[in-house]
Amino acid sequence: MEEKLLLLIQVLICILVMVWFTIGFSLVYRKIRKSQLNRIEKTFSREIAKFLYPPNGEEYHYLNVQRALQAVGAKPSKRGNIQYLIDLMIRAQRSMLGTNYSKLRVLFGQIPPYGASLSKLDSRKWYIKARGIREIYEMEQVQHIKEITRERNNPNIFVRREAQIAMVVFLGWESLRFLPYLKRDMTLWQQIKIVEKLFALYPDAQIKYLKKTYGTQRPYAQELLMRIIRKFNLFTEVDYIIDFLDHESFDRRETAIYCLSSFQLTQEQLQEVKNKFFKIPNTEQQVQLLQYVARISPEPDLEFCNQVLQSGNDILELSAAEVLWKSGHEELVREFYYSQYTLKEVI
Amino acid sequence: MTEFLQSIYVKISWIFFVYGALLLTVYFLGVILSARAVKRNKRRARFLEVKDIVSATDIPSVTLVAPAFNEGLTIVENVKSLLSIQYPFYELIVVNDGSKDNSMQLLIEEYKLKPIDSTFIVQPIPTAMVRAVYKSTEAQYKHLTIIDKNNGGRSDAINCGINFATTELVLCTDADCIIEQDAILKMVRPYLEEGDKEIIACGGAIGVANDSDIREGILKKLRVPKDLLTTTQVVEYIRAFLIGRMGWGEVNGLMLVSGAFGMYPRSRLLEVGGFNTKTVGEDLELCIRLRVHMEKLKKAYKVVYVPETLCWTEVPHSYNIFVKQRDRWARGLWETLKLHRYLFMNPRFGKMGMIFFPYWCFFEFGAPIIEFLGIVFMLIFGYYGLIDWPSAILLFTAVYLLGCIFSSVAVFFYILNFRHYSSAKEIAELLLAAYLEPFLFHPVLVFGQLKGLYKKLFGIKSGWGNMTRKGFSTKPSAT
Amino acid sequence: MAKTALIIQQDLILLQVLERMILTHQYRCKAIRALDELDIEDQDENFDLIISDILFDGIAPLDYVHQLKEIIRHKSLLIITSMGQKKVRQEILDIGNVSGFFAIPLNFDKVEQMLS
Numbered sequence: 030m031e032e033k034l035l036l037l038i039q040v041l042i043c044i045l046v047m048v049w050f051t052i053g054f055s056l057v058y059r060k061i062r063k064s065q066l067n068r069i070e071k072t073f074s075r076e077i078a079k080f081l082y083p084p085n086g087e088e089y090h091y092l093n094v095q096r097a098l099q100a101v102g103a104k105p106s107k108r109g110n111i112q113y114l115i116d117l118m119i120r121a122q123r124s125m126l127g128t129n130y131s132k133l134r135v136l137f138g139q140i141p142p143y144g145a146s147l148s149k150l151d152s153r154k155w156y157i158k159a160r161g162i163r164e165i166y167e168m169e170q171v172q173h174i175k176e177i178t179r180e181r182n183n184p185n186i187f188v189r190r191e192a193q194i195a196m197v198v199f200l201g202w203e204s205l206r207f208l209p210y211l212k213r214d215m216t217l218w219q220q221i222k223i224v225e226k227l228f229a230l231y232p233d234a235q236i237k238y239l240k241k242t243y244g245t246q247r248p249y250a251q252e253l254l255m256r257i258i259r260k261f262n263l264f265t266e267v268d269y270i271i272d273f274l275d276h277e278s279f280d281r282r283e284t285a286i287y288c289l290s291s292f293q294l295t296q297e298q299l300q301e302v303k304n305k306f307f308k309i310p311n312t313e314q315q316v317q318l319l320q321y322v323a324r325i326s327p328e329p330d331l332e333f334c335n336q337v338l339q340s341g342n343d344i345l346e347l348s349a350a351e352v353l354w355k356s357g358h359e360e361l362v363r364e365f366y367y368s369q370y371t372l373k374e375v376i
Numbered sequence: 377m378t379e380f381l382q383s384i385y386v387k388i389s390w391i392f393f394v395y396g397a398l399l400l401t402v403y404f405l406g407v408i409l410s411a412r413a414v415k416r417n418k419r420r421a422r423f424l425e426v427k428d429i430v431s432a433t434d435i436p437s438v439t440l441v442a443p444a445f446n447e448g449l450t451i452v453e454n455v456k457s458l459l460s461i462q463y464p465f466y467e468l469i470v471v472n473d474g475s476k477d478n479s480m481q482l483l484i485e486e487y488k489l490k491p492i493d494s495t496f497i498v499q500p501i502p503t504a505m506v507r508a509v510y511k512s513t514e515a516q517y518k519h520l521t522i523i524d525k526n527n528g529g530r531s532d533a534i535n536c537g538i539n540f541a542t543t544e545l546v547l548c549t550d551a552d553c554i555i556e557q558d559a560i561l562k563m564v565r566p567y568l569e570e571g572d573k574e575i576i577a578c579g580g581a582i583g584v585a586n587d588s589d590i591r592e593g594i595l596k597k598l599r600v601p602k603d604l605l606t607t608t609q610v611v612e613y614i615r616a617f618l619i620g621r622m623g624w625g626e627v628n629g630l631m632l633v634s635g636a637f638g639m640y641p642r643s644r645l646l647e648v649g650g651f652n653t654k655t656v657g658e659d660l661e662l663c664i665r666l667r668v669h670m671e672k673l674k675k676a677y678k679v680v681y682v683p684e685t686l687c688w689t690e691v692p693h694s695y696n697i698f699v700k701q702r703d704r705w706a707r708g709l710w711e712t713l714k715l716h717r718y719l720f721m722n723p724r725f726g727k728m729g730m731i732f733f734p735y736w737c738f739f740e741f742g743a744p745i746i747e748f749l750g751i752v753f754m755l756i757f758g759y760y761g762l763i764d765w766p767s768a769i770l771l772f773t774a775v776y777l778l779g780c781i782f783s784s785v786a787v788f789f790y791i792l793n794f795r796h797y798s799s800a801k802e803i804a805e806l807l808l809a810a811y812l813e814p815f816l817f818h819p820v821l822v823f824g825q826l827k828g829l830y831k832k833l834f835g836i837k838s839g840w841g842n843m844t845r846k847g848f849s850t851k852p853s854a855t
Numbered sequence: 856m857a858k859t860a861l862i863i864q865q866d867l868i869l870l871q872v873l874e875r876m877i878l879t880h881q882y883r884c885k886a887i888r889a890l891d892e893l894d895i896e897d898q899d900e901n902f903d904l905i906i907s908d909i910l911f912d913g914i915a916p917l918d919y920v921h922q923l924k925e926i927i928r929h930k931s932l933l934i935i936t937s938m939g940q941k942k943v944r945q946e947i948l949d950i951g952n953v954s955g956f957f958a959i960p961l962n963f964d965k966v967e968q969m970l971s
Contacts, residue, residue: 034770041777048784049807055792056800074871081963082875121868126962129872156419163423186571187423218424218568221434229960256434279643283544287434313643316498344498351496430910431937431959459915464940515950516917557912594913 065102066113072101073117080136081129091139098140111145119167137168150176155185162188166195174199182212190219197226202235209242209250220253224260234261243269252284259288267292271301274318275308282309286317293325303333307340316348323352331361338365378760385762388753395746396775399739403782406623413622414683414793424568426561430462436544436567437465438560438639441537443530444470444551448477452486454551457593459520463560467519469537470551474504474527483522487512501650503536504528530635531651531658538645547639549687554585554595555637559686563639566680573676576666577640579633580681581617583796584610585688595688598796600805605698607809608817609691614806615786621681629732630679631667635659637687644669655715657708664716664733671725685794699824706828707838709741744825776814783810858903861927862886864935865908869959873906873935876963880970890914893927901928904970909936909947916943920950933969935961 076094083089103114118137149161165173180192196204258266273285309315329352337349350362442458444451458468472480489510497506504526512520525536534548566575586606589597601607624630648669651658670677692698722729757763787806791797831838860882864870874886890911909916931954934947939958947956955969
């Protein structure tokens with residue numbers, strides 16, 4: 030027994046010493062790596078700035094940029110550095126629009142990341158594949174759209190998200206032919222990115238594609254469509270959002286209320302909203318809707334507010350009372366509460 | 377007699393051995409699961425960086441609720457620091473929980489506060505009376521709301537803040553915690569990537585900021601604390617958050633989101649009635665209640681954890697205060713486990729009933745009791761000469777080395793993934809504290825826990841107690 | 856006398872590009888990444904132009920814009936930030952003293968138009 034324990038102790042001491050060495054090595058490596066990456070970033074920033082705004086007004090040749098980057102280690106033999114360079118290039122492109130964006134595109138086409146992005150699509154590791162897709166659409170390499178579209182239903186959420194975003198980047202509004210009919214649900218972030226990319230790259234709404242998807246029953250697709258309507262301020266399509274106000278799903282209602290809040294409504298639409306108000310099974314959402322109605326109505330609908338006052342729900346009562354009070358109908362509020370008191374006395 | 381004692385000794389030894397082996401297995405699994413989770417989290421984070429979130433629209437709105445009680449010395453700075461958190465759809469509610477000092481006056485002067493009309497206050501969760509609600513007259517403080525209410529305790533104050541919040545998510549913390557500037561951007565990630573399982577609670581790691589360089593409510597330079605007690609708590613927190621929480625998060629077994637830093641969907645908080653005001657373990661109790669609620673609704677859910685230190689706090693710097701804290705935590709644990717004892721081995725609640733809750737009963741609650749009994753039996757059997765001392769010492773050494781390895785691995789994960797504690801000296805100090813922990817820290821910890829359990833067993837009343845703090849030393853910046 | 860400009864941007868790429876752009880417009884330019892890098896001389900300077908982000912450690916965006924006019928004298932303030940939602944934009948402009956608000960991704964042509 031003692032011998033076995035002694036052996037165990039020796040093994041454990043070896044493991045502990047190995048952990049110490051690993052910690053020590055990690056500390057040193059990180060320091061060195063961090064300074065390498067900082068150097069690459071500084072050089073990249075300086076060179077890009079010179080390229081976009083050349084000194085003395087003369088053209089700054091792309092070879093100067095390439096040489097400077099190679100001098101700090103961004104060369105084919107150092108894959109880690111190349112990857113970092115690609116990340117910097119994407120970061121630079123994503124922070125600029127207009128003439129500078131076009132210039133950078135030209136530059137990055139001339140100092141390519143050595144074919145790294147396409148080869149990543151063949152990787153079995155999700156994070157490499159997803160990164161490859163992202164690089165392709167950020168660098169607008171539209172020639173690879175076919176390979177990317179194949180991944181739109183990939184079991185890994187990050188791969189398929191990047192593929193779906195790529196479809197929007199390359200196809201624009203036409204991607205709505207596919208996106209509402211995917212096998213798997215879309216997360217909130219996917220929806221946000223798709224809407225953002227659509228808005229940034231294709232700001233002119235093509236409603237015909239939108240209308241064709243209204244029949245979808247996929248929950249995520251319905252939310253996505255509502256967000257698109259809101260982002261593009263498509264007031265002609267507000268009825269689609271209003272339909273979801275009394276949906277059985279809490280999330281659908283939540284999205285509908287949020288998206289609706291950007292719009293001013295017609296009288297008919299406002300009436301529709303009020304009709305749906307009492308069918309909403311969640312008090313907090315009803316309060317949000319009530320506050321929205323009050324905000325967009327120049328004058329409060331006294332009949333509607335009275336109905337809410339009489340709803341029997343304390344929270345709704347107070348909210349309706351606040352709306353009436355703040356719009357100058359204190360008398361109505363007082364009358365209601367006095368009648369409550371009288372009733373309680375009788376009881 | 378000797379034979380009888382011998383047989384008892386063998387049986388009891390086996391019980392302790394099995395308990396110890398099970399606990400080690402859980403720790404070992406925790407290390408593997410957390411390693412996997414941290415690696416995966418790092419890779420995922422590259423696809424959802426904070427700079428993407430900060431510029432996005434349609435992201436969830438967040439209210440940070442911070443209760444404050446007698447924080448007059450630092451309240452102005454604390455609020456300023458909390459206001460500086462970077463998130464586009466963010467509100468801050470500070471709840472003055474009946475402070476007896478001049479906290480309110482200081483806030484009113486500094487932030488040009490004026491009471492707003494609170495005639496129609498809606499309180500879905502009942503709380504102590506709200507005296508007034510204040511908003512600033514200055515445009516730069518439009519996201520700040522101060523609620524002045526009668527004292528009702530920390531839970532009551534947070535519930536009051538939840539009532540007044542109008543956002544989708546609520547982040548609960550303490551007014552004297554230092555929150556990282558991008559904390560909300562990181563905490564919101566799980567909600568943005570929520571799939572078929574609803575996120576009902578999200579926690580972040582809490583770090584120890586004692587003796588660090590804090591300026592204007594920002595942690596400028598993190599330092600390893602100067603004394604051994606505090607340094608050991610740094611290692612303890614690293615182990616608990618990085619290995620423990622991350623590991624449990626991987627199997628959706630997280631039963632605790634720290635009250636000092638936890639984010640919840642407001643709608644779910646209202647459904648369950650907010651924090652329990654009758655227990656001192658309100659954070660654990662809320663998390664369990666939320667899980668039970670979702671189990672009853674038969675909805676898929678997750679309690680997740682962001683493995684980054686997003687909140688910095690001051691831990692007890694003296695043994696006396698440390699014991700009081702652990703005493704309180706033990707009492708909170710007792711109260712919560714007792715309140716939810718119906719979960720124990722209840723298949724109706726799935727893995728929570730069959731695995732996670734029993735784990736908390738046997739290993740979190742039971743550990744100090746088993747340790748205490750272990751010492752007692754060792755003394756008894758030692759007196760009767762039944763213990764093979766050479767083997768016992770070797771076994772103790774082996775277990776001690778295992779503990780050292782776990783702590784070293786936890787420290788290694790931490791420095792590998794995060795930028796804190798980057799110098800060799802700091803790492804050496806942390807490791808030394810971890811290796812001395814079983815001798816200088818652990819016995820005091822067990823004493824504190826047993827004290828708490830003793831109080832509950834014999835009905836000795838005790839509340840939160842006073843945690844005297846040194847306070848973060850603050851120096852004004854050059855600007 | 857050459858005009859003076861101060862650029863405060865955390866992102867190094869943006870900082871360098873903005874700095875070169877400003878220099879081509881015949882400004883004397885100081886470019887820093889954080890408020891800590893401001894020194895006493897900067898506070899005495901009356902900058903013709905400040906181009907700044909609003910996301911800094913330790914100070915709320917709205918508070919920063921409000922305080923900037925008191926801390927550093929300047930004639931014109933342009934905000935360039937990644938937190939460029941409509942709501943944030945409106946809040947910043949409501950503080951006053953802001954000549955322009957640009958969200959990232961940034962169209963440099965529009966900034967140059969403002970300069971000229």
